[in-house]
Amino acid sequence: MSARPPFIVVLLKELRETVRDRRAMGLVLLFVLMYPMLVGGVLQQQISRATKPEKEGIELTVIGAARAPTLMTQLKQKNVTIHAADAMTEEQITALLRSQKTAAVLRLSDSYGDDYRSMRPARVELWYDSASDNGRKVGDIEHVVRSYGNTIAGARLLAHGVSPATLYPVQLQKYDTGTSASRSSAVIGTMLGMFFIPAFFFCLSTAVDSTAGERERRSLEVLLAQPASPLDLVLGKWLAAALLSIVGLTLELIIAHGVLKWLPLEEIGMSWRLSWADLAIVCVTALSLPLFAAALEIALAINAKTFKEAQTTASFAIMIPMVPVIVVPMMNLTTATWMYLVPVLSHQTLLRELAKGQSVGVLPFALTFGASLLLALLCIAFTVRRMKSDRYLMAI
Template sequence: MKQMWAIFRKEIKDALRDRRTLLIASFSSLLGVPLMLLVFSVVLSQLESQEDKRIVLAVGMEHAPALENFILRQGYQVKTAPADYVSRSQNKELDQPVLLIPDDFAEQLAAGEKTSLEIAYDTSNRQAELGLRPLHRLLDAYVQETALMGLMMRGVAPESLQMIDIRERYLQRPQERKATVTTMLPMMVLMAIVLGGMYAAIDTTAGERERGSLEPLMMNPVHGWQLAVGKWGAVATVGMAVVLLTIASFFPSQWLIRNETLRAEFQFGWKDAVGFLLVLLPLAASMAALQIAIALDCKSYKEAQVRNQMVTMLIPFVSLIPILFPGREPTWFQWVPVLAQNQMMNQLLKGETVSVWSMLIAFLVCAGLTSISLVYIAKKMRQVVMH
């Protein structure tokens, strides 16, 4: 036990001295979530600001007096687009799409002929693209009103075309919170855990081997298990610290949210924090063991880094698996590491209760993965040095 504790203290000191480990762990845990929520809130505010502008930029509105009257009745203003709207939109100076009306619009409409309207915008102009939805909604309402007026002029009651009224009934539980914008948070947290402990795992194996400090450590009378558990304990501590810092960053992150809708959706309290800890700490421990096992066979720091980065790249793909199963998620999700944690974190963000059985399964799977990795590390440690 003394030897194991000595190895643990030595590895922790090395990890704290490694600036790269501290930088990645600090950035991924403390800045990842706040930056993402800040970006989300800004984008959502931009979208809502476009809808609140209630201004329509148009070219040729004089050819569509009925359309202009309809737009004004909806509380919108009609403004003539600048003559150089194409170049100004391409240069991001124009932050709205432009409605283009043909010269014969009113004549074709009066004759009952099919006509068309165009909406011009530059696809690289994000601000202008955000204005498409409110303009489309406005024009769809005008098309519907025009069609109904045409039927009434021909003596057809509009009600006769719609004999059934379709309504929606929401079955959302009162305690369930919306988490539509925050669905990327679990993936961000999982990435922070993997990245936070990765460099510590590489440094304690391939890094020491490259520096030549692993061989002197093997000359001490320590068992492979003591080496494995000591090194794993240090890396797992770094990973768990990343978990704690990431979850702690959720609380000040709420102050950075500039959008009222997102602030209402993202409600994170102490109960949620405890749930996240129970879900993520076992995963951080198992990922530490897996990363050490992956880096152990590598002869150089760069090789170990590449291998572990390949594992890191799997996180986003695993998080996207639920998209393939719309509706009720299959029960086997809770047996897959990362996928199970992603599922449980989403439940917590929505205000749902995570079952004890799901947490127990995830804990047992992580414990099994950790045990298998430690057995491999203990057997492989001396073999690697000998070769």
């Protein structure tokens, strides 16, 4: 029976130690669940706000409701509950709105009836608190009042033998060709990068402990004394950390996909049309990202003399991939080929384009996978060279 390659022995040794480390496994479980639940919670809150007025109705306080019975009837037809009130001062109206007992206050002027009968503009005041969560309810109330005014204007024109169409010399018709999937990618697109950033956190503890941690415990000397080359040692440690990140990232993407599939996004005019086959392709393409994350952290940690120093350095360094993910969506840039060359941003862009239901071709997949893999190999080459140097061996 042939002996195992040295890097396999190192890989299995690091995996055993990682599985026994409750801190590392707890960190993986935390990030596997945290980001999908966070995105799901944000979207669920938006859905709840969008459907809340329809489910609960709208509470509206009206001052002078008896002066406009037809308007009150139309408001009630739109699931608006009318609470008639006597005359109130501005301070009283403000206090009522701050109490959150009503969505808005509608005040009809004392001369409303006379102005209406004389065909003069009848003043209606809409009081609301823009700092509250009743923005959608206020918009619904305003829409009813405007529709009521347009109906009256049309009836008056007809009474004088004038067609209401005279008020609208130009008729604009709008056609939205955007699909619910494309709208979803525009809104959720900025959140998709969050699903790939944990790839750097999944392997952080393992990468740091297997390099700087062993150096601090003086156990790295024992490994270097074994009949294994520095390349075998680095490969074993790298693959162990990367494997943990691959498992964590895959589980996270599966959970996130399941959450987005389960949410009733149609309530807010969106949908998540990414299929499980598309997700499988994304997971395969994303394999190079954990490889890069583990290689980068090992390359940084190999130079640290203590576990704490390595953890601090690696934690600051992994903030760099977050910058393009945050900045690029804020700039409203169109999708370009260079985006597929930037780790994390490339994965975010690829997943966003697939969520739109568009065919992206083979090149984006190849660039996304190859760019991260190339950076990973460069980091590994640096680490091996560093471990071979006499200065490094003397400092152990």
